[in-house]
Amino acid sequence: MxxxxxxxxxxxxxxxxxxxxxxxxxxxxxxxxxxxxxxxxxxxxxxxxxxxxxxxxxxxxxxxxxxxxxxxxxxxxxxxxxxxTIIKSCTSPINKLSISFHQRMGFTIEAGDDEIDGIPVTLNYLGDNNPKVIFRLDI
Ligand SMILES: CC(C)(COP(=O)(O)OP(=O)(O)OC[C@H]1O[C@@H](n2cnc3c(N)ncnc32)[C@H](O)[C@@H]1OP(=O)(O)O)[C@@H](O)C(=O)NCCC(=O)NCCS
Incomplete structure (x- = not known):
């Protein structure tokens, strides 16, 4: 990995x-x-x-x-x-590649509780101090 x-x-x-x-x-x-x-x-x-x-x-x-x-x-x-009917996924805000990939795949970014580099993030999604960008795709 x-x-x-x-x-x-x-x-x-x-x-x-x-x-x-x-x-x-x-x-x-x-x-x-x-x-x-x-x-x-x-x-x-x-x-x-x-x-x-x-x-x-x-x-x-x-x-x-x-x-x-x-x-x-x-x-x-x-x-x-x-x-x-819904697919969810998440990634770290530093993983710009993953954010671009998900957007190209049609995912939207869920509103979070903060922003990092202008991107909505959920601060404690996978534990303390582990902010994540949450993706959603309706199928
Ligand atoms: C993210 C990842 C899985 C994409 O895999 P991939 O096989 O290269 O993606 P695909 O070739 O199927 O591309 C699908 C779409 O995403 C877009 N895309 C892929 N990599 C991209 C990049 N670096 N920047 C912008 N768009 C990108 C492609 O252009 C394509 O869109 P299109 O069909 O509309 O042109 C791969 O880059 C990877 O393994 N990255 C490292 C691990 C990681 O970050 N995983 C995700 C988080 S768990």
């Missing part, structure tokens, strides 16, 4: 339990046995309208080739099968 996330080590955010219990809503794309993209998502247990994308990553050498879009489309199909 540090290689794919500009040196940020986010491995603790993806404990193996995700790969045990969210297999139906998580996807990988491989090319010749090389992992070139993955998405980890799940259906919200709390809000029966919502599917949530927890992580998406594409190998740096394979970016801007439509792999991220393909992973998102796959998840959207799974959400429709589960009668979900």
């Amino acid at each position: 540090p290689d794919w996330w500009d040196g940020r080590d986010l491995r603790s955010m993806l404990p193996k339990v995700f790969f045990v219990h969210f297999c139906n809503t998580s996807f990988v794309i491989e090319a010749e046995n090389l992992l070139i993209g993955f998405l980890v998502g799940f259906m919200s247990q709390t809000d029966e309208n919502v599917g949530y994308i927890h992580f998406v990553g594409v190998h740096p050498k394979f970016r801007k080739e439509g792999i991220g879009r393909k992973l998102y489309n796959q998840f959207i199909e799974q959400c429709k099968l589960n009668k979900r």
Whole structure:
């Protein structure tokens, strides 16, 4: 993950339990046995309208080739099968790439409780002092 996330080590955010219990809503794309993209998502247990994308990553050498879009489309199909009408996701305000990607994918940014660099953020969404930009897509 540090290689794919500009040196940020986010491995603790993806404990193996995700790969045990969210297999139906998580996807990988491989090319010749090389992992070139993955998405980890799940259906919200709390809000029966919502599917949530927890992580998406594409190998740096394979970016801007439509792999991220393909992973998102796959998840959207799974959400429709589960009668979900809203997809949510979040990212750190420093991750401008992710913000641009989500906007290109049609997501809007939810109103938060503060702003960083002019972008609405929710300050304590994933814990104290861990502001996040929250995305929403109606499908
Ligand atoms: C964000 C990420 C998953 C995008 O994957 P990707 O395969 O390059 O994206 P795609 O090629 O499918 O692009 C989908 C759309 O986003 C746009 N996009 C992709 N990267 C972009 C960038 N750096 N800046 C602006 N727009 C971008 C594309 O132009 C495309 O829009 P279009 O079809 O209207 O032209 C990838 O850059 C990545 O893994 N980044 C590091 C990890 C990360 O930050 N993950 C997200 C937070 S968990």
